[in-house]
Amino acid sequence: MRKLELIEAITKNANISKATARDALNAILSEITIALKKEESVILVGFGTFKVSRRAARIGRNPQTGEALKIKAAKIPKFSAGKLLKDAVN
Secondary structure, three states: OOHHHHHHHHHHHHOOOHHHHHHHHHHHHHHHHHHHHOOOOEEEOOOEEEEEEEEOOEEEEOOOOOOEEEEOOEEEEEEEEOHHHHHHHO
8 A cells, every 4th residue: 555545545534635634644654753763662552663773883795796894873763563453464
């Protein structure tokens, strides 16, 4: 499902205009992004948790040449599915 399809589904299920659904979805995604930038977790009970984890710097290899490369440390967004979501999928 793409973002436009999700907006159409929200429009249908919530009985709101497409513009309102688009604005609501954009606001939700924006707030999740802002929280993750602050390294805060976003917990949606039953659905899941968005959080930031850290990946340490490490040495990697170029697969074509075998040359060693330094890979910088990074912050990575992660999502952990909640029980209700896991149960719905299974």
